[in-house]
Amino acid sequence: MGLEEELNKCVHCGFCLEACPTYSVTRSEIHSPRGRITAVKLGIPSEGLDTCVYCRRCELACPSGVKYSEIITSVRKANPLEKIMLKILEKPSLIQMFNIIKEVKANKPLEYSDKNPEIILFPGCITSVFFRDTVEKALNFLKRQGYTVEILNGCCGLAHEHVGEKNRSKELISKVGKEFEGKTVISLSSNCTAHMKENGLNVYDFGEFLIKMDVPLPFIEGEVTVHEPCHANLLGLNKYTRQVLSKMGVKIKESEEPSYECGAGGDYFIFHKEMSEKIMMTKKEKVMKSGLTTVISTNPSCSIAFLKMGLKPKHLADLL
Template sequence: MEVEKLISMCTHCGFCLETCPTFSVTRNEVHSPRGRIEAIRSKIESYGLQTCMFCRLCETACPAGVKYGQIVLPFRKRNVKQSLFLRSLESPRATYLLLKGSQKISLKEAQRFKEFTKGLKVERQIEGEDDEPEIVLFPGCLEGVLFRETVEKALNFLRKRYKVKIINGCCGLAHFSAGNIEKAKELASRLGTIKKPIVTLQSNCAAHMKEYKELFGLEVEVFDFAEFLIRKGVDLPRKEGKVTIHYPCNAYRKGLTKYVVEVIKKMGINVREMEDPQFECGSGGDYWITHPEMSDKVREIKKTKIEKSGVNTVISTNSVCSLSILRSGFKPLHVADLL
């Protein structure tokens, strides 16, 4: 559908406003979904188009079904630093070297990495496969480098039941969100050659990969990790404890967060629901690097919502969300960490 027709669907009702993290912190229409749509309609060069965190939660609130993402994507602009960072996510070795190197240099972006990864060990991603694998484990671009222990736990748990192959790299969501649709399609095409079920530890990656057919005409059988456990009826251990659960934005939009909730409850863990669990965590993909001030303001709102749950342990199934939650002083855990 042409952009003009998509824009005409917006009735300016305002239901999107309170779901938008950047409007929540600025109270400024320039930084709201309908404000950005109006800027495109009026052919105005608006800075608000670049401040969008691209969580697309406005789409879940829109009674008219406006496809906000399709409207704004062609108008997203990337700078050189952002392009280089996103390019590094495609290679496991490059991702490792980038994060390792950021601990030793003084650029402001590197300082940002240090702040958000404090206490985490940068490690090389796990490689390898069993003979004649039955499923593919796709940790995502950052998980294996910053949360390698989580990947090990997931791999060991799955290998008790299946023959597993690990594939590292990027699903293309980061490029897609930044407006680089061609690169996103290229990365999707690589994963599209896999003819085994793909289980990813990144809920937002799972949500994006489930849209490959709609976006690129590619068929992949992909499951979020928690979704795989529930849909395949995998036996789960009983655990004790109290947690609250963060709903990553894209995963929430695609209905995947219900599986995380179901897994945690089946394990017998007490869930204290936070206020608006789907509210943006503040990371927004690479937003926490490219727009640090806005990111921190959004993160403060999220921090308050988590605090109201009265629980310090937060289940987060997306690595950049986990970084934001960690930076806010909480303990992020993936579902796999509980197995």
Template sequence: MGVGLEDSCVHCGFCLEACPTYVVTRSEVHSPRGRITAVKLDVDSQGFDTCMFCRRCELACPSGVEYARIITKVRRATPEKILMNSLLERPRLAWRVLKAGKSLNSGLIQRVRLSLRDPQEPLEYREESPEVILFPGCLTSLAYRRTVENALKFLKAKGLRVSVLNGCCGLAHRSEGQVERAQELVRRLTNVKGGTLVSLSSNCTAHMRESGVQVLDFSEYVLGLLGQERVELSLTVHDPCHANMIGLGKATREVLRKLGVNLVEMEEPSFECGAGGGYFLFHPQIAENVMELKAEKIRRSGTNLVVSTNPSCSLVLSFKGFQVVHLADLLAQTVTKSLE
């Protein structure tokens, strides 16, 4: 019998308190250790489906267990999830479907419509010989068009030629076990030519970079563009889970430092927000419990303004009543001030 990835787990339990689903259920079934045990025993477990795929357990694990590779081997996407992921690949088609959602007899479409509230037509913008290929990511294209416009506004103010590339990086597919399709989508992005690929969605940045795509996060790219811009605000920062895996929070904070904001750190900035990509659509009760824990951490910071660089995180944080902004939104304010 060969040795599998799951055999590197020594069941020490360091992952338990890092795992949001274990924290809110206190059930071993819904913990990384419990899921790995089920894989070892070759038994099906409801815990496979309840994983938020935040990968916080990997950072907590002293044995370096590659949990993501273990869980994606055993997860099986339902027809609803396959449908949702297929739509995410084509943001413009997704917008049209959601726009017509009231007339469609689909529980999933109705749930997505209620969550997005006001889905927007993805921004189309292309310039010849672009220096920057701006990749919003599928959900940002639909839910936060204004943020895409703000990023474009700032980059154009710096004299850069920009083209917007709408699409999906494949992270949603990978998280549900559609590994081959995720690899196909990443392959397309690997072949993007004609400028620096800059991602607005930091979890997408992390997934692409781990998959071999040459990409910069928006926070990293704008660091070299900042001059005398200033923003007088007090705020806190949420670190999206996958972005946290590769340390993108450092770049986010460096941008904020250069802008001169008053940054108030919350407790455990990388604690899962409760979105889990589209997880909150399929496991609303667990997701709500995690969201409330996250909300308490933010409330204790004493500020209602939160910087989030990932769209699903931004959505659920806004569900809890917080004012949520992307770095691009803050930078666009500085462009407006400079023109006054």
């Protein structure tokens, strides 16, 4: 379906409004999916096209099935600073040199490979840098289960698609797809998992693998609340996180609207700091309705957002 046909599917009903984090913190039509679609239809400039956090919650709310992501990525263009950031993300080893996130220390990406590995553990572009311990725990757990593993650090192209660099995004998907051939792939970054699945790659999210392969899990006492990363939520992947926690005996105390956007939006929190902070403030209020500060977050940019909020994010792998 072409852009014009997708635009015409929108009947301006407004179901998308309250699902949209930027609308919820501004109450401005300009910063809503409906307002952005109108701007594209009319061919007029709008700051709202830049402020979209690309969580795609509006797609779940839309009764007409508008593929909003196809519309917004067709008109967005990366600015020069974003293009530099994207180049850095393509080489995780470079990210350590540009540690601009004060809440978390950058590390050298973890590298590891058994002889003839049956599993590729794919941290994505930033997990191995900012959450290296998580990668190491996931690796050690899989090895204890008897799997042979290779860690493959790289970029799936989601950040590129977010800002309209669709061609480069497809090139990166093709690249990792070739590297994945013949192997079972486990992704530690849930939104990356969703992006790769949507682009035809056969990958498991970490929690999905644990459940589908019926991997033995330890019993752990404790209470957590759960964040549901946005793109993973679109594909229903967050159910596996909850199933893993249930299987481990971990008690879940619900926050308000667990799938509400965290405010990170990839590099959104860097280039749209004011809007991002407003969304993070709202998200923190919703999380605190659970009465807990420990948040299960299976996506690294979300985890960075929670650190910026003063909360304690943990990946499922951190519990193993």
